[in-house]
Amino acid sequence: MTQDEIFQSGEGDQWYERNKVKLVPKDDFVCRMIESIGVQPRRIVEVGCSNGYRLEYLRQKFHAVCYGYDISNEAIEAGCDAFPEIHLKQKALHEIPYDTSFDLVICNFVLHWVDRSLLVQSMSRIDALVHRGGTLVIGDFDPDYQQKRKYHHLPDEEVYTYKQDYTAFFKATGLYRETAVFSFDHDKQTYGYAPSEARGMCAALRKMENEEYYVLTQ
DSSP states (O other): OOHHHHIIIIIHHHHHHHHGGGOSSOOOHHHHHHHHTTOOOSEEEEESOTTSHHHHHHHHHHOOEEEEEESOHHHHHHHHHHOTTSEEEEOOGGGOOOSSOEEEEEEESOGGGSOGGGHHHHHHHHHHHEEEEEEEEEEEEOOSSOEEEEOTTOTTSOOEEEESOTHHHHHHTTSEEEEEEEEEETTTTEESOOOGGGEEEEEEEEEOOGGGSOOOOO
16 A cells, blocks of 8 residues: 555544644745745645645635645545635545646645655646746755655554655756745744754745747757
């Protein structure tokens, strides 16, 4: 069973139950990043949105049309009741449809749980959602070196948290330019320096438009 299947079959719901009291519309690191880069998104999608609490905050702020996907059925059901103007569906990251694109795509602290066999497919789905000239905001752990740690909520399962710089994949394609980034302490939820194990980051990447490529002539 892959990690995605483990989360889809119950651990996603358990994560939501452990954290749901904190998941209310509010300003947070991701929202501050979006506000700081000066974008005015009209269509927003968040992958790994839980109950859609962050999308509701952004919907009210930008009057945007918002879509969200999460692996937890309970989170999606709760979000549909609490935030009826958000379009929410239960999907694992690699299952998300990509027949439409958005000017703002958010993926915050999700990729570290994706099964490694599905990582490239999942990141390709994210890329397909970002409209040319649009913005991708990624938040995740940012240690000094790639590492994996046992997922302590399931000690008897082979489930890991994979910590690495996930923006590197998108920047390596040549399609994205980093417009802003900041570090914070994930444990203390404070800005600035943090030791490798606790360091989180939030980055905004802009997807290039076709006409931004240099044309070389002979």
